[in-house]
Amino acid sequence: MSMTEPRELFLHDLRDIYYAEQLLTTALPKLAEEATDPKLKEGFEKHLQQTKEHVNRLEQVFAILDEDATGEKCPGIDGIKAEHDKFMKDEDPSPEICDAFLTGAGARAEHYEIAAYSGLITLGDALGERDAVELFEQNLADEKAALAELETAAKKLATAAKA
Ligand SMILES: [Fe+2]
Ligand SMILES: [Fe+2]
Numbered sequence: 001m002s003m004t005e006p007r008e009l010f011l012h013d014l015r016d017i018y019y020a021e022q023l024l025t026t027a028l029p030k031l032a033e034e035a036t037d038p039k040l041k042e043g044f045e046k047h048l049q050q051t052k053e054h055v056n057r058l059e060q061v062f063a064i065l066d067e068d069a070t071g072e073k074c075p076g077i078d079g080i081k082a083e084h085d086k087f088m089k090d091e092d093p094s095p096e097i098c099d100a101f102l103t104g105a106g107a108r109a110e111h112y113e114i115a116a117y118s119g120l121i122t123l124g125d126a127l128g129e130r131d132a133v134e135l136f137e138q139n140l141a142d143e144k145a146a147l148a149e150l151e152t153a154a155k156k157l158a159t160a161a162k163a
Helices: 006-034 038-065 075-091 095-127 130-162
Strands: none
Touching: 006 038, 006 075, 006 095, 038 095, 038 130, 075 095, 095 130
16 A cells, blocks of 8 residues: 555654664664773763663654554664674774774764654644654754764864874
């Protein structure tokens, strides 16, 4: 059966980011462990706590919509994770290169989440789901802040890796 309702697309996208956020709660501890730079480590740990809150907010959205909180397998975020895993396995990077790499891996995930929440906000606005949109906006603000921190760290670590 073909999808014809914007609300179905909204739910699909919600399930997609719900899957992605859950995956990130298991990926971020690994990134924190792999990072050598204390500030980068701390940044991943902080974003892990925020990510747990993101999952929580999405569960609130499911409740608002009166739908079961279930994820929909998201090949996009799986691919970002697979890219990270492959690099770490194949390249066995030095600590400096590893830190520089991790800022890029993290930034890829943040860009994915930012695109997902921006889309959900647009759809949610069109559907009049004001309470859901407010929760998405809170998550989006965290993702944007996390991306900005990663970009700052990337500049610092790229210079350090060169030295
Ligand atoms: Fe998130
Ligand atoms: Fe994030």
